[in-house]
Amino acid sequence: MYKVKMGVIGYGNMGTQHVSNIMAGKVPGMELAAVCDISERRLDAVKKKYPQIPVFNNAEDMYKSGLCNAVIIAVPHYDHPPLAIKAFEYGLNVITEKPAGVYTKQVKEMNEAAKKSGKLFGIMYNQRTRPVYQKLREMIRRGDFGHIKRITWIITDWYRPQAYHDSSTWRSTWKTEGGGALINQNPHQLDLWQWMFGMPDRIFAKASFGKYYDIEVEDDVMAYFEYDNGTTGEYITSTGETPGTNRLEIACDMGKAVIENNTFMFYRNIISEREHNKINKEPFGKPECWECKIPVDFNGTDHVGILRNFTDALLNGRELLARGEEGINGLTISNAIHLSAWTGETVDIKSFPDDKFYELLCEKIKNSKVVKKVQQIVVDNSNTY
Numbered sequence: 001m002y003k004v005k006m007g008v009i010g011y012g013n014m015g016t017q018h019v020s021n022i023m024a025g026k027v028p029g030m031e032l033a034a035v036c037d038i039s040e041r042r043l044d045a046v047k048k049k050y051p052q053i054p055v056f057n058n059a060e061d062m063y064k065s066g067l068c069n070a071v072i073i074a075v076p077h078y079d080h081p082p083l084a085i086k087a088f089e090y091g092l093n094v095i096t097e098k099p100a101g102v103y104t105k106q107v108k109e110m111n112e113a114a115k116k117s118g119k120l121f122g123i124m125y126n127q128r129t130r131p132v133y134q135k136l137r138e139m140i141r142r143g144d145f146g147h148i149k150r151i152t153w154i155i156t157d158w159y160r161p162q163a164y165h166d167s168s169t170w171r172s173t174w175k176t177e178g179g180g181a182l183i184n185q186n187p188h189q190l191d192l193w194q195w196m197f198g199m200p201d202r203i204f205a206k207a208s209f210g211k212y213y214d215i216e217v218e219d220d221v222m223a224y225f226e227y228d229n230g231t232t233g234e235y236i237t238s239t240g241e242t243p244g245t246n247r248l249e250i251a252c253d254m255g256k257a258v259i260e261n262n263t264f265m266f267y268r269n270i271i272s273e274r275e276h277n278k279i280n281k282e283p284f285g286k287p288e289c290w291e292c293k294i295p296v297d298f299n300g301t302d303h304v305g306i307l308r309n310f311t312d313a314l315l316n317g318r319e320l321l322a323r324g325e326e327g328i329n330g331l332t333i334s335n336a337i338h339l340s341a342w343t344g345e346t347v348d349i350k351s352f353p354d355d356k357f358y359e360l361l362c363e364k365i366k367n368s369k370v371v372k373k374v375q376q377i378v379v380d381n382s383n384t385y
């Protein structure tokens with residue numbers, strides 16, 4: 001029987017988890033074919049734990065070996081597109097970790113390479129497997145909410161103290177990570193946002209860089225989104241608040257939906273507010289509203305679910321839950337927030353200026369004064385992502 005022979009690139013926090021899930025047999029139809037890491041110390045850890053698994057200190061050597069028919073890219077962000085492009089050239093199927101890359105210009109090239117290769121391309125947007133977001137998306141698509149007036153997502157439970165920023169040489173610098181809270185922690189929510197509500201048309205944002213930590217990248221962000229149809233959005237995130245909040249609130253013609261504290265509530269107007277407004281004659285009249293608790297699970301199959309879905313797509317032609325090509329959407333929002341915060345201008349998403357963003361990013365890299373001396377260490381992989 002055909003099997004997915006997976007090569008894992010990067011045996012750090014996330015790669016370790018992917019390897020251990022595959023080795024534990026949690027992904028039927030997928031076997032671990034090889035592991036690659038540029039760190040000899042990390043490769044020694046693989047050899048010790050899984051002596052039977054071939055290891056490589058260079059991704060291209062692993063691609064050439066013929067041992068794999070697919071790879072997972074779990075290395076720092078800038079390297080996602082070049083490693084994926086090379087893998088496609090070798091005829092391999094690819095899952096990339098989030099974010100798709102650091103800047104849209106780079107990710108467009110990766111998407112082109114994926115298309116040209118005809119290979120399967122997935123992205124590790126594990127939160128798409130969570131039933132609560134699937135349910136919300138289904139309700140939006142079915143029209144249960146009517147017109148959406150306002151979306152507010154406060155996602156500040158990504159607390160990361162200084163010790164986290166210091167835990168690896170690549171973290172929290174323009175040159176090696178390409179951003180902070182937006183590019184590392186928030187790709188999941190920015191993806192879910194566009195997956196559920198569609199892409200905003202314009203973004204204005206303010207961000208603080210190194211407000212809470214000794215870092216040069218953003219650790220606190222407030223963004224304002226506009227849609228051509230009148231919907232507005234606020235996106236608030238921080239890695240400096242604890243205890244944080246994860247509250248998604250949707251104000252709509254049919255009432256209000258709130259997802260917070262493992263509860264999904266729909267405060268449902270019996271008629272739409274616009275309809276009510278037409279017929280109501282009382283100065284303070286409101287439509288009757290019912291409190292509905294939507295019965296839904298909050299836990300998804302997450303990383304294992306994405307790997308299973310990828311396997312099912314390769315072996316049985318099933319549709320991918322998270323197509324790699326869609327990674328550019330959340331990244332465009334992230335880049336637009338950065339761009340607006342840097343320039344003070346509103347950014348048009350439909351004609352996002354890829355080159356201008358890249359130029360300004362290069363300036364940040366050039367002017368960076370950060371010298372990271374910390375030895376790369378692998379922190380506990382029980383992080384909640």
Ligand SMILES: NC(=O)c1ccc[n+]([C@@H]2O[C@H](COP(=O)([O-])OP(=O)(O)OC[C@H]3O[C@@H](n4cnc5c(N)ncnc54)[C@H](O)[C@@H]3O)[C@@H](O)[C@H]2O)c1
Nearest residue numbers: 010011012013014015037038039042074075097098124385
């Ligand atoms: N989906 C999720 O829930 C989730 C969670 C954590 C991290 N991530 C993502 O996974 C990626 C890796 O993050 P991490 O926390 O595991 O980082 P990490 O620093 O712990 O591990 C990265 C590993 O990649 C290796 N590496 C670096 N460049 C390489 C290259 N060119 N070829 C081969 N190996 C290379 C390093 O030696 C290191 O062992 C990032 O994109 C991160 O955003 C995703």
